[in-house]
Amino acid sequence: MATVQSDRRKVNTVLKGIFEEKSPEVLLGIARQNNYLTQIVALLMAIIEMGFFLGYGRKYGFFPTEPERWIQRYSEILYLAMSLLSAAVWWYLRKTNERIAECFRCHGAVLGMYYAAFLLDAMVLTMLYRQEGDRGFVLILALVCTFGVALMHPVRMLVASVLTFFISEVFFIVNGIFDFRFAMNILEIIFFLNIIGLVKYYTICGFIDTNEKLKRYSRILERLSYQDELTKIGNRNALRREWESFVGKTISVAMFDVDNFKHYNDTYGHDMGDLVLQQVAEITKELFGEECTFRLGGDEFLIVTPLVDEDMQKYLEMLHERVHEIAAEGKVLGVSVSIGGIKAYITEPEDMIIVTKQADELLYEIKEKGKDSFLYRA
Structure with a gap:
């Protein structure tokens, strides 16, 4: 019985550590990591998606109007939109690299928007590929890439995932390509993505928090070493x-x-x-x-x-x-x-x-x- 209560206390402590409001130093540290990682991913995505757009354009023509080419048309639109969005995100993060503390909320909103766009793009493209008979893993690959930069607060990450899932399903229903099994597969992937993101967020928060505490203790020790305790002047x-x-x-x-x-x-x-x-x-x-x-x-x-x-x-x-x-x-x-x-x-x-x-x-x-x-x- 005592062991069960001890385990419950440990779980409650972990959950409290995950969802409690983090210190400004921890949040700023996460924002800086997000900034650098997302810059790399956004630049790569801008180049790769533009490459796909140009490749599809050469093969099928740019934005084909034939009814039977609707999949190619949607794919090209998604490739171009994601390329331009990635380029804009990369440019924004480069401009605000040294001013993260000043535009902290805006920075979080941009990352949340980019994360949601990443998910939506991956889900829709994967479904379009399935319509062509191609069982490509663009969804899984995109989610893995997203996971590489997703250090948002777990609640915001979950909200973005759920909203994006419903938007994609509405798109599938409107276009008559809804697939229940595929929807369940997406939910399963999103579930595990959020679990892994939760653990990653908690781990990195702990690392940054420990690092900030070490810096703070170092400053305190330095002050004690070089400052007279009574008069607060140098010793x-x-x-x-x-x-x-x-x-x-x-x-x-x-x-x-x-x-x-x-x-x-x-x-x-x-x-x-x-x-x-x-x-x-x-x-x-x-x-x-x-x-x-x-x-x-x-x-x-x-x-x-x-x-x-x-x-x-x-x-x-x-x-x-x-x-x-x-x-x-x-x-x-x-x-x-x-x-x-x-x-x-x-x-x-x-x-x-x-x-x-x-x-x-x-x-x-x-x-x-x-x-x-x-x-x-x-």
């Missing part, structure tokens, strides 16, 4: 990653920390200490930009910026003054920082180690003189 790893970009440039490097930071943790608690660090990081980002601001650990921060000389002096003074305004619950906390900065020309990545050390030495020089100040050497 030591992010600084090392940027070393190469500083080569051949004149930059300013400034190291600073919060004066008496332990006091805020001991007096107000660690939450207040975290708030102070976050506010200091936010002010530094506003002045120098997020890409120039790094937290080295604890209450130590580093600035690497193209600002030099008087500009750097001015911005360091602004940083020094603005941290004095940090407040919590309407109360100014009296935060101050000590800053040591230096101007340098970077010739190789390893120079950053030397320059950072020099900025650190200037920082401690400030601290020995009483803190709450800054020193910049150009």
Whole structure:
């Protein structure tokens, strides 16, 4: 009994996974696959169908009017119509190749229309071939080709299949060529085509979904590796990653920390200490930009910026003054920082180690003189 219930749960999970609304990333991934595959099939069909049209035209004449040539006439019309439609679909998909996200609904409608036209063309041609005594497999071949590009939503695929089947049967009845056994054969083929399409859709959805999750997790891991969790600015790893970009440039490097930071943790608690660090990081980002601001650990921060000389002096003074305004619950906390900065020309990545050390030495020089100040050497 437990096994049966377990199997039912598995089936329900699979069905839910098939028919539930997919994420935009999955739907966009399917649309891209449809686009490339259908371009290939549409181009081939445009060429092949035009070849059949020209071949029939040379053999029987183009659009023969004789009553006994009605099969050839319908065949030529279908060949030409399918060739032109395939060419139009190929052209449309080529034009919208880079804009699938913008015309997503229109893209799905075009593929659904082309899928239905493919089925209708195959069913009618197969019936016409049967009237000539030719038991060709154009229907099966066309359905296999259609299956190669049919990644539509299972419900839309089923609706298109059913509508196309009824349209073809109406055509057969009107022309007096309805065949019950042939109709059942078509239904059987459409049934299995939809089952296979359902499995294919579900499988590819799973593949794309897994791939998107891996990309998302990769971005998260990268952010965790290069971003300080508390202040949301770059960490030591992010600084090392940027070393190469500083080569051949004149930059300013400034190291600073919060004066008496332990006091805020001991007096107000660690939450207040975290708030102070976050506010200091936010002010530094506003002045120098997020890409120039790094937290080295604890209450130590580093600035690497193209600002030099008087500009750097001015911005360091602004940083020094603005941290004095940090407040919590309407109360100014009296935060101050000590800053040591230096101007340098970077010739190789390893120079950053030397320059950072020099900025650190200037920082401690400030601290020995009483803190709450800054020193910049150009």
